[in-house]
Amino acid sequence: MWRREQLLDAALRVFADKGVDGATVKDVAQAAEVTPGLLYRYFDSKEAMVETLLAERGFLPRLRELRSQARDSRPAVVVLTELLAEFDRLLADNAELMAVFFSAAQARAPLATLAAEGRRLIGDFLIERVAAGELRPHDTATAARTLFAAVAVNRRLGTPIDVAALVGLLFPEEG
Amino acid sequence: MWRREQLLDAALRVFADKGVDGATVKDVAQAAEVTPGLLYRYFDSKEAMVETLLAERGFLPRLRELRSQARDSRPAVVVLTELLAEFDRLLADNAELMAVFFSAAQARAPLATLAAEGRRLIGDFLIERVAAGELRPHDTATAARTLFAAVAVNRRLGTPIDVAALVGLLFPEEG
Amino acid sequence: MWRREQLLDAALRVFADKGVDGATVKDVAQAAEVTPGLLYRYFDSKEAMVETLLAERGFLPRLRELRSQARDSRPAVVVLTELLAEFDRLLADNAELMAVFFSAAQARAPLATLAAEGRRLIGDFLIERVAAGELRPHDTATAARTLFAAVAVNRRLGTPIDVAALVGLLFPEEG
Amino acid sequence: MWRREQLLDAALRVFADKGVDGATVKDVAQAAEVTPGLLYRYFDSKEAMVETLLAERGFLPRLRELRSQARDSRPAVVVLTELLAEFDRLLADNAELMAVFFSAAQARAPLATLAAEGRRLIGDFLIERVAAGELRPHDTATAARTLFAAVAVNRRLGTPIDVAALVGLLFPEEG
DNA sequence: GATGAATGAGATTTCATTCAT
DNA sequence: GATGAATGAAATCTCATTCAT
Numbered sequence A, B, C, D: 001m002w003r004r005e006q007l008l009d010a011a012l013r014v015f016a017d018k019g020v021d022g023a024t025v026k027d028v029a030q031a032a033e034v035t036p037g038l039l040y041r042y043f044d045s046k047e048a049m050v051e052t053l054l055a056e057r058g059f060l061p062r063l064r065e066l067r068s069q070a071r072d073s074r075p076a077v078v079v080l081t082e083l084l085a086e087f088d089r090l091l092a093d094n095a096e097l098m099a100v101f102f103s104a105a106q107a108r109a110p111l112a113t114l115a116a117e118g119r120r121l122i123g124d125f126l127i128e129r130v131a132a133g134e135l136r137p138h139d140t141a142t143a144a145r146t147l148f149a150a151v152a153v154n155r156r157l158g159t160p161i162d163v164a165a166l167v168g169l170l171f172p173e174e175g
Numbered sequence E: 001g002a003t004g005a006a007t008g009a010g011a012t013t014t015c016a017t018t019c020a021t
Numbered sequence F: 001g002a003t004g005a006a007t008g009a010a011a012t013c014t015c016a017t018t019c020a021t
Helices: A002-018 A025-033 A036-042 A045-059 A059-067 A077-092 A095-103 A107-131 A140-156 A163-169 B001-019 B027-033 B034-042 B044-055 B060-069 B076-093 B095-103 B105-131 B140-156 B163-170 C003-020 C023-032 C036-042 C044-055 C060-069 C076-093 C095-103 C106-130 C140-156 C163-170 D001-017 D023-031 D036-042 D046-057 D060-069 D076-093 D093-105 D105-131 D138-154 D164-170
Strands: none
Touching: A002 A025, A002 A036, A002 A095, A025 A036, A025 A045, A036 D001, A045 A095, A045 A107, A045 B060, A045 B076, A059 A077, A059 A107, A059 D023, A077 A095, A077 A107, A077 A140, A077 A163, A077 B060, A077 D076, A095 A107, A095 A140, A095 B095, A095 C140, A140 B140, A140 B163, A140 C044, A140 D093, A163 B105, A163 B163, B001 B027, B001 B034, B001 B044, B001 B095, B001 C003, B001 C095, B027 B044, B044 B105, B060 B076, B060 B105, B076 B095, B076 B105, B076 B140, B095 B140, B095 C163, B105 B140, C003 C023, C003 C044, C003 C095, C003 C163, C023 C036, C023 C044, C036 D001, C044 C095, C060 C076, C076 C095, C076 C106, C076 C140, C076 C163, C095 C106, C095 C140, C095 D093, C106 C140, C106 D093, C140 C163, C140 D138, C140 D164, C163 D138, C163 D164, D001 D023, D001 D036, D001 D046, D001 D093, D023 D046, D046 D093, D046 D105, D060 D105, D076 D093, D076 D138, D076 D164, D093 D138, D105 D138, D105 D164
């Protein structure tokens, strides 16, 4: 059943390019080099294609996995830098899905969930390391959303940020 | 010719809500409490409405005006905080237009321009104040995009950031 | 708003001719000499057209009105003959709607209701006149469905029955 | 070649349930627990399935056989009652085929033929028995279509009539 | 200016039928 | 014989746009 994946690939590509509303089923079919009718053997509707993409190609699970990585015992700034770099790579790998997130009106919720999860991942890490005396006491909540935002926005804009420089900015003394 | 503005208001509201592609001309007309035909007396096409919104309701000029404000002679962190607060207010005031930016495929460019302008505004300010010895030497480019991103993303997500805390995070000693 | 009626007329004609499922929206549009899209200004869907026909063109109310006519004080066989003739005329006038009834799977219920109402109309009349000693005692329920069926089937088959002969068959002595 | 019959069984069931136009080839295939493609090894088209049903499952022959039964020498009302009961059973046994008759536009003709045949069967019987002095002289044509209609309509509506009562209604003195 | 009926083009979806396996 | 993926044609429906009033 690799045909299904092939269709999802095409849909992801086309939706990211033209937006979910802007892309037609015919567009997707042409990108997959099949006839439009075939899409309906695999998906109930265009809408269902979007939902399937979000469900099966979503990377929230992979974002959650990063939490274990945060347990790393190396110095805080090293681990934080790696964490952000991983997150940045995740976004880079899923640039098209992010584009779909942004184009699909009904995908606002997934975006918010993603952001909340990311903030928590980083925030929890900072709290731990402050408690351990490794990082200076600071507003960890604001720091978390700042770091998250800096990586996410710049990746989205196609102008990825230098993660090491970013960490150095907030925690200069530790570098 | 206030009828024109009324139509633009309705279009902005509706496009922000349903996305440009998702909204129909009829939707806009109903929101403006007129009939669809009337829209074509003021605009050539639905597409032209979007362009007009971007052109006439864009806030790039107001963002540029902030540059003069950056000349303020008060302490750097005070001015920076005010600058970011202004920028945040600008985004809050134009939340609907931002939503249109994100939904309209052809509005990707304005977004990039906006970001570049914002980064430059903040970056130039930081360079000046570092040169003046008011702020510690640091990677001003990374700082600029970080500050910009932190404000923009959180406003967009509906979870606005505490601007003073943000500045305090990057420049703790100066607070 | 006579356009609406014109479209219903066309729909009735076409649905009766080709069956609801067999007829296309395009068929109806062509019969009405408009474009298919226009139908959707007046009706939500093809399905809604059928429902509207059943609701607005149904003749159940007129069938019910016949009940007052049954109060007529003239001899039973005279009144019964007139009643059946009226009913037969009703069916003749609504031959197309009947055809739709038969073709639309979901219209089975209206048909059953129509039949029940008709049986009751005739049955009640017979009971009264038997009670009045005007008609010989007999199985009025069976008589009612027989009379109803004889008229309905033959009208439907395009071979209308002679109503007077029909009444004469069941009540020869009274003639 | 019982597979063919199995497919016809499924088709009959599905066509009766959803109407010929409303049922899809896939519906029939699923009901027969085979794949759609297989149907085309046994029938040229969906249309051909309907025609085959009408041709091979039609009960006109069995209706004609009743004619010999009409030769029965027992009293007229007894034989007539049996005749109608047989006819009623025939309809009951072929309820699904009748449903197809009613749903398929092109099956209107078979219905008319069936009705004509039924009327003639009963009509001829009545003529004979009137000639034999067994039944009172009456309009046998009207009687035939009345008896036929009463049985057919009520069977079709799912409210079968009491055949003995029906005969008693038309020929009370003979009972 | 303003209406809203009407159109035409195209989008989504369905489905009878074919065909390689 | 049997499968079921794939197609092509058509059906339902949507909607930006026009135009007579």
